[in-house]
Structures are given as C-alpha cells and as structure tokens.
Amino acid sequence: MTVQPQVLQPEIAATPEFSFKVAARDGAARTGAITMPRGVIRTPAFMPVGTAATVKGMYPEQVRALGADVVLGNTYHLMLRPGAERVAKLGGLHTFMNWPHPILTDSGGFQVMSLANLRKLTDEGVTFRSHIDGSKHMLSPERSVEIQNLLGSDIVMQLDECVALPCEEKVAEKAMRLSLRWAERCKTAFGDHPGRALFGIVQGGDVPHLRVESARELAAMDLKGYAVGGLAVGEPQDVMLAMIETVEPHLPQEKPRYLMGVGTPDDIVKAVARGIDMFDCVMPTRAGRHGQIFTRFGRMNLKNAKHAEDPRPVDEQSSCPAANGWSRAYLHHLVKAEEMLGKMLLTWVNLAYYQDLMAGLRAAIAAGQLDDFIAETREDWERGEPA
Amino acid sequence: MTVQPQVLQPEIAATPEFSFKVAARDGAARTGAITMPRGVIRTPAFMPVGTAATVKGMYPEQVRALGADVVLGNTYHLMLRPGAERVAKLGGLHTFMNWPHPILTDSGGFQVMSLANLRKLTDEGVTFRSHIDGSKHMLSPERSVEIQNLLGSDIVMQLDECVALPCEEKVAEKAMRLSLRWAERCKTAFGDHPGRALFGIVQGGDVPHLRVESARELAAMDLKGYAVGGLAVGEPQDVMLAMIETVEPHLPQEKPRYLMGVGTPDDIVKAVARGIDMFDCVMPTRAGRHGQIFTRFGRMNLKNAKHAEDPRPVDEQSSCPAANGWSRAYLHHLVKAEEMLGKMLLTWVNLAYYQDLMAGLRAAIAAGQLDDFIAETREDWERGEPA
Numbered sequence: 123m124t125v126q127p128q129v130l131q132p133e134i135a136a137t138p139e140f141s142f143k144v145a146a147r148d149g150a151a152r153t154g155a156i157t158m159p160r161g162v163i164r165t166p167a168f169m170p171v172g173t174a175a176t177v178k179g180m181y182p183e184q185v186r187a188l189g190a191d192v193v194l195g196n197t198y199h200l201m202l203r204p205g206a207e208r209v210a211k212l213g214g215l216h217t218f219m220n221w222p223h224p225i226l227t228d229s230g231g232f233q234v235m236s237l238a239n240l241r242k243l244t245d246e247g248v249t250f251r252s253h254i255d256g257s258k259h260m261l262s263p264e265r266s267v268e269i270q271n272l273l274g275s276d277i278v279m280q281l282d283e284c285v286a287l288p289c290e291e292k293v294a295e296k297a298m299r300l301s302l303r304w305a306e307r308c309k310t311a312f313g314d315h316p317g318r319a320l321f322g323i324v325q326g327g328d329v330p331h332l333r334v335e336s337a338r339e340l341a342a343m344d345l346k347g348y349a350v351g352g353l354a355v356g357e358p359q360d361v362m363l364a365m366i367e368t369v370e371p372h373l374p375q376e377k378p379r380y381l382m383g384v385g386t387p388d389d390i391v392k393a394v395a396r397g398i399d400m401f402d403c404v405m406p407t408r409a410g411r412h413g414q415i416f417t418r419f420g421r422m423n424l425k426n427a428k429h430a431e432d433p434r435p436v437d438e439q440s441s442c443p444a445a446n447g448w449s450r451a452y453l454h455h456l457v458k459a460e461e462m463l464g465k466m467l468l469t470w471v472n473l474a475y476y477q478d479l480m481a482g483l484r485a486a487i488a489a490g491q492l493d494d495f496i497a498e499t500r501e502d503w504e505r506g507e508p509a
Numbered sequence: 510m511t512v513q514p515q516v517l518q519p520e521i522a523a524t525p526e527f528s529f530k531v532a533a534r535d536g537a538a539r540t541g542a543i544t545m546p547r548g549v550i551r552t553p554a555f556m557p558v559g560t561a562a563t564v565k566g567m568y569p570e571q572v573r574a575l576g577a578d579v580v581l582g583n584t585y586h587l588m589l590r591p592g593a594e595r596v597a598k599l600g601g602l603h604t605f606m607n608w609p610h611p612i613l614t615d616s617g618g619f620q621v622m623s624l625a626n627l628r629k630l631t632d633e634g635v636t637f638r639s640h641i642d643g644s645k646h647m648l649s650p651e652r653s654v655e656i657q658n659l660l661g662s663d664i665v666m667q668l669d670e671c672v673a674l675p676c677e678e679k680v681a682e683k684a685m686r687l688s689l690r691w692a693e694r695c696k697t698a699f700g701d702h703p704g705r706a707l708f709g710i711v712q713g714g715d716v717p718h719l720r721v722e723s724a725r726e727l728a729a730m731d732l733k734g735y736a737v738g739g740l741a742v743g744e745p746q747d748v749m750l751a752m753i754e755t756v757e758p759h760l761p762q763e764k765p766r767y768l769m770g771v772g773t774p775d776d777i778v779k780a781v782a783r784g785i786d787m788f789d790c791v792m793p794t795r796a797g798r799h800g801q802i803f804t805r806f807g808r809m810n811l812k813n814a815k816h817a818e819d820p821r822p823v824d825e826q827s828s829c830p831a832a833n834g835w836s837r838a839y840l841h842h843l844v845k846a847e848e849m850l851g852k853m854l855l856t857w858v859n860l861a862y863y864q865d866l867m868a869g870l871r872a873a874i875a876a877g878q879l880d881d882f883i884a885e886t887r888e889d890w891e892r893g894e895p896a
Contacts, residue, residue, distance in 0.1 A: 174843075176849075176850040178850070179853070180850070181850070204841075204842040208818060212820055212839075220839075431595060433599055449605070451591070451599050459561045461561055461565065462566040462852065462853070463565070466568075
C-alpha cells in the first residue's frame, strides 16, 4: 500500500491555546483553522468517526494521510468499554489508539437516547443500562465532562438531550431548556483549559424560535465553539437547512460551528454554504462496510452485478490507493465474498472522497469560488462518469 | 502505518525458467531459492493463504513487506467466485488481487473433500455442489489444471484425493493410487511451461509403504516439485513427522518439497529440520481473527482479561507496526469490541511472526546452526516473556 499524504498547510501551526481563525469567507461560508496544542484542524473539516477508539477498518496513519486533522470518539461507547478510567491509566485516548492529533468526543447523550432500551432522564442526568452487559450507569453533565477529560479529549461536547424529529413543540422545548441548564453545568465542570475547548449544543427541534433562543443563550455563555445538534434525526433535508439558516445569525462569527452527525456529501456542501465549519458522520465508514461508495461521479453500489467484470478502478484520478489501485471487479468480488479487505478498501475510498471534498470546499472558499465549485461538484454527481 | 520492508536478498534474481537451488544444508534441512519469472521464493518459505484472492484483513503490500515471497490461492473458492474465466478476462489472479509476485494455487481437491456436502468421486474426477449457491461443478485433473492456468498460477498443484486420518489402509491406498493416476493426467494437461511448475502430491495416509510407493512413483514422473499431502488432517504430530521422515529419502534432493496445510510454528520448525522447503496454513490469519497471536514468547490470547491494562506492545523488538505500535490493552479492547482493526492488527502480528521465523530458519541453516536456533526458539516459547 502506498499512502500518499496530502501536504498539510505549512503556514498554520499548533498553538498552546485553543483558537479559531477565519481566513476567508464566501457568502456565509468560511474557511480557516482551529489551532491547539495537538495540531490544526483546517475548516470546513470532516471528522471521521472512531466510535470505539478505532475508525473502523482503517489504520490511524491512513486516516491521517487522507488529510483528516481530527477524529471523533464516542463517550458512550468508550465509557462502557474499555472505560474512561482505564483509558486514562493507559495514557489517554490519543496514546491508546495511536492518534496523536486532535480528538473531539461527543458527550454520550446521543447514544444514551438512541441505544438504551432502559434509560431514565431527570434534571440530574441520564441513568441507563449498558447495551453490552446490562450494567447500570449514570451520565450527568459533570460525569460526561469528567469522562471526556479522562479520555484526554481536545474538544469536549456538553451533555444535551437530543430528540428525534418530528416531535411536539413542548417536547423540543423541554429538551432545549434542559440542554441549556446542562450546558451551564458542563461549563462549570470543565473549568479553564486554555489548550482545549468545551462546545455547546444548540437544540430546539424544528421550531425556529426555540433554535434562536437556544443559540442566543449559548452564545451568552461564551463557549469556545457551538454545535447544532438534534438535526439529521429524521427530518427532511430542507428542514435541516432551514434550521441552520435560522441559527447561524445568532452564533458568534468568530467561533467554530459544528453540525453534528451530518451527513451525505450533498448535506455537507449545503451546510458549508450556510456557514458550518465542522462535520462528523458514520456514513462514509458504515456505507463502505456495506458495499456503497461515494465518488466524484456520485454514489456507487459495488454489490451491483454491473461491476463484476469492470477492470476500471473506482477513480483513476484519485490519489487514494483504494480508489486507484484495484479494479471495480475486484472490489465487487470482495464485497460479494464478504471479505474484510472489501470493507477496508471501500471505507478507505469513502474517507478519501470525503476528505478530498472538504479540501475542495476549503480551496473554493479561499478563492471566492464556492458557488462554482458546488455547481461543478453537483454536475459530476448527477452526470456520473464520462462514457 | 509504517511498513518496514525486509531487504530481499539482492543476489538472487528472478529467472525466465522455474528452478530451485539449494544454497546450504544442515542435517536434512535445506535453505535455498525457487526462482521464476515473477520472482524468488526464499526457502524454507511460509506462504500466507489468500483463499478468495485476498490474504484476509491485509493489504498485499503489507504481506510483501513482511517478507512473504509467495501467497497461496484456493482453486475451489476462486472457481466458484469470481470464477476462473472471469479472473482470466481481468488479467489473471496477480493483477486481480494486486500481488505481482509468485502465486501457488492448490488444486481444489482438498476443499471439495472437506467442504462439499454433496460430492461424487469417480476416476474421472469430482462432481460437487457449490457451498455458495448449490450450482453443480465438475473438477477433473484436466479442469483443475485449466483453472489454475486461467488464474495464472506460478505453481500449479495436481488434483489429488485427500482422506482424513485415521482411515483404513485400503481407503488410503485407493486414494493414493487415484492421486497417482491424476498426477499423470495433470502432467499431460499442464504440458510444458518453462517459467511455471506443476507439483505432484504424495498421499498414502499414515501407511509407510504407501507413502514410499507414492513418493517413488511421483519422483519417476520428474515433476518440478513435490508436496506431502494428506497430513495435518487429524493425526498426532509424531505421525506427521514420521511420514515426512518416511517420504523424504524418496523425493529428489534437487526439487522443492512442500508440506501442505502446515501448521503451528512448532510443526514448521520440526518439518524444516526434516527437509521440508515450503508451507502454507490458515493458522496465522485465522487465529488472528479470533484473538490469538503467535510471538517469540509463545502463544497469547488477547481476549484474556490479563491484557486489559497492559501498556506493553506485543513485542517491542519486532519491526512489525502491529507488534510494536499499540499496547496489548488496546488490542484486547479491539478484540473484545469485535472491531475490524483488532483482526487486522492480530493477523499482521501473526504473519510477521511466521515470516520472521522463516527468516530465522533460513539464516540458521545457512550458518549451520539450525539445532541451536530451534533450541533457543523453543526455549523462548516455553519460558514466555522475561519478567
């Protein structure tokens, strides 16, 4: 395997204190960099998801070589296995998984909502049973921050309550207000860590005035960054985009904005145009394990019999070995035979495409050509491959 | 990931014609090289198994970098999926799987015996139903050679009948005689390919006079290499070793000898001392997928709770990133969480150990110090790690 690393922008260096600088704007879109002791996150950034201290099917050096500046770890999964105290004893998550670059950890709230069959929510926090062994756990705002500190996270997320859409306004409102209270408690628990950041999470479902209130209240807390949560949870894309547009004017311009759990390349492109700086999603890794790839030419299902004798690589112009080094026929074979290497190669193809897309978005914004870039990107997706 | 390739012996080059040269002997053991157009196989050699055109969980460049000179492909699996004609259309197995170095293919006979629930054996060949889709297939000596030629195999194995041990003498005798008749037919079907080889397979169960007869008859056919088959199929190790000792004097000294489907590091060391040059086995890859590793210090089960907080790498002296780059605690976590990366790293550890063992055996034979090397290796296994 020949990994061809992208050259990192040499002019941006790690800094002792966490900071964010916008280098250029194009409409609502921005490109810049988050800097901190462990490195630089070029924005807009896509964060590969490393649920259980591994980006599934990838070596950390490969993830890095594709241009990923940061990965996401899941507090819920890591607190249950191997356990935050254990990870701390072993030197923290960076050492544990061999990823010395920035790590963002979620707060555990989302998985407690989505996974637990037995959970009890109070103002104090969430009590739930482990999906692994049934053991009982309590996740409060304070404990969530403590766990993320034990993991050694560079960007810590507040504990929030996330509700699936559609939902009644009063349900969204209650969750939003609880999330605000929890944000305050997380801020107190986090304290002062110049090199690291605590991000707040805007909630409010699909109700504009709730979203605005949430954004304003969080902005007043002067956190180091803000996430838009509670989206990509069942609503149509236009609702998600409307909520971003509603929230954006109320978030500080000089702070990074992270749209949680999003999404398809199309979602990302549209959210970047609306001012979002950071994304995470299991889509490229999960889709890769199921035979689906994202490419310049749109999506492709490698299970499809039409690939069985196709000697072409996925994308001969890609610098990713997985995209240019094996035939589609071979990938089809591996997928059909359920071979690990198929999942490994397709995950690699997808993460490479996502990182290439982000690099393209950053360059386009810097050049003031975001509209053109998006139009061309979309044309490529829709036209598919040249005959 | 930093792959640190072993330096290949620069003095041995690929040759237009298949040949085998013994460079040194130590007792019955030999070290040397098989040369052919696609490269050099340093012997004694361990061939990682690439059943379905992939060494499970490994990129081909990693396998190469560990020092593997040849991999094995399974005719049975490849004939069913993706199909030999399809592989041929796509440029052959080397191109298909991105392994430009030598490939040995088995004949398909073993899997037809071990896997098929519906099979019928006649002098003509084997009729069986696919374990994938139930479709009916015929494997004759001629078809087996044809398939292996379509795949582009560098070392083609004769079709044989392999019986599990223990078995009645008359069953072993019948299978041995059938295998001899099939060897003749394979030889005729293979014809003359100077750059490639057809190997015959010695059968005869655990009956010495049958083994001797099989070896003598095959030797008389003047094939380019000889395998000892029908071992590691249920018999104790001492029976296997006794059969190797029985057969060895009757096989040509100037031809490579391949012990099929073997085995543990201990099996390999003992068989090398008895004159075997080539091995293949699913053990390092399969064990790795199940949490087991082979190391200088013996076997280790990474599922074991004692590894859960062990910050040491598997073997800090190893040049393999999987063995020196992550803690045992991390590997334990990946195994418990059933993460792909756990299977990937443990497979890598095992193949690295097997290749290092072969390199050690080759060096020891060349230095006339095989007994010492084996004694030290066994001491390390038995003593385990230094405290």
